[in-house]
Amino acid sequence: MQVLYRKYRPRAFEEIEGQEHIVRTLQGALASENVGHAYLFCGPRGTGKTTMARLLAKSLNCGKYQKRAEGQLQNIPCNSCHSCSEINEGRSLDLIEIDAASNRGIDEIRNLKDSARVAAAGGGRKIFIVDECHMLTKEANNALLKLLEEPPQHVFFVLATTEPYKIPDTILSRVQRLDFKKISPEQIKNKLTGIAKKEKININEPALVQLANSASGSLRDAESAFSKVIAYAGQGKAINLETVTEILGIVPLQVHDALINLILSKNAQEAISQINDLHEAGIDLNNFLKQFIRHLRAKLIGMIGEKSYVVVASATPGQATPDVLINMLNVFMRAANEIKLSPVPQLPIELAILELTK
Known part of the structure; x- marks a missing residue:
């Protein structure tokens, strides 16, 4: 089965979530035929x-767009x-995608410049998408800058990055920046439902x-996670909350609450034992710690009166x-930064527990 995110990639602007x-x-x-020659798409x-x-590139070279009435964009x-x-x-041949994470040097940008000088194969526009553009070297950025300053009339650039501050x-002064936002859980749920x-697929609401x-x-x-869950459950079988939590390695909220109670009661031994049990069960402690921090945050916000968060936080x-x-x-946020570098995954969490229970 083709992976879902490729199979259901939007092919029209109306399908974008x-x-x-x-x-x-x-x-x-x-x-208005006022498309900029260079855009920077930023976001998670x-x-x-x-x-x-790709939709922008497709629209610029669409045969219907070339023949449309002025101001009309229906079905383009x-x-x-x-x-x-x-x-x-x-x-x-007129849409060239470059992964700057692996093609980040000046030679690649020189090749891009050479390609930009050549007319589009279809006689229309040539569009270059430079993904992870923050990975380009200083020399590559300087070479790209020259091209962005005076692009050929038929050439358009879209730079994409998750780290615009880099x-x-x-470069920023020569592009139109558009910031993508995270998609809401409700919109994601609606897309998955469709x-x-x-x-x-038989899958329940929870x-x-x-x-x-x-x-x-x-x-x-x-x-991607939905594809994994479908493969795990098997075609034609019902998928419930337990199936999803198992395949994604999500620890139940009751376990988070138990750990909070052990820390509050200063029971370091049992709290550390619980962490080691999770590790031995194959739980990714880095992901667990992220979940635990989100759970603590939900409890804190629920406690200070934001009722919308109470649904994800049981009684404090x-x-x-x-x-x-x-x-x-604060203590577990420090542990979250340290766990990435620790040779023993559970050690930063254990030290955090000891600090909070001393």
């Missing part, structure tokens, strides 16, 4: 940056003309909610106060 402000901006530019992974870039891109079909099938100011219906909440605003991550133990939870959050 959660980025209506960017869709409106680009469609307005297309309608899995929020549609590359997909949006059309997904039926020769140019649209080539891009959909990944064989267009982009040189000289996929489940099309794929005839399982869909868990998949959406675990994606941290990334639709691609949610679709009596000994906990906002100050106590803030201290726990």
Whole structure:
């Protein structure tokens, strides 16, 4: 089975989830024939940056766009003309995608400049998508800058990054920046619900909610996780919350609450034993710690009156106060930074527990 995020990649602007402000901006530019020669798409992974870039490229070379009445954008891109079909099938010579994470040097940008001078194969526009553009070397950025300053009339650039603060100011001043936002759990759930219906997957509401909440605003991550869950459960079998939590390695909230209670009661031995039990059970402690911090935050916000968060936080133990939870959050946030470098995954969490229970 083809992975879901590829199978259900949007082919029209109307199918884009959660980025209506960017869709409106680009469609307005297309309608007025005022498309910028260079854009910078910024935002978290899995929020549609590359997909949006491909839609823009497809629209610019769409046969229907070339022949449309002034200001009309209905059914553009059309997904039926020769140019649209080539891009959909990944064989267009006028859409060049470069992964700057692995092609980050000046030689690659020089090759790009040489390609930009050549007319588009279809006689239209040539579009370059530079993904992970923050990875380009200083020399490569300088070479790219010259091209952005005076691009050929038929050439358009879309730079994409998850880390815009690493982009040189000289580049930023020559592009139109569009910021992608994380996609809401509700929008992700609705998208997964639609996929489940099309794929005839029997999955209940709590399982869909868990998949959406675990994606941290990334639709691609949610679709990838859904593919894993389907493969694990087997075609035609019902998928419930237990299936999702098991395959994603999500620790039940009761375990989080038990750990909080052990820390509050100063029972370091039992708390550390619980962490080691999770480690031996194959739980990724880095992911567990992220979940635990989110759970603590939900409890803190629920305690200070934001009722919308109470649904994800069970009753806070009596000994906990906002100050106590803030201290726990600070200590475990430090542990979250240290766990990435620790040769013993459980050690930073154990040290955090000892600090909080002394």
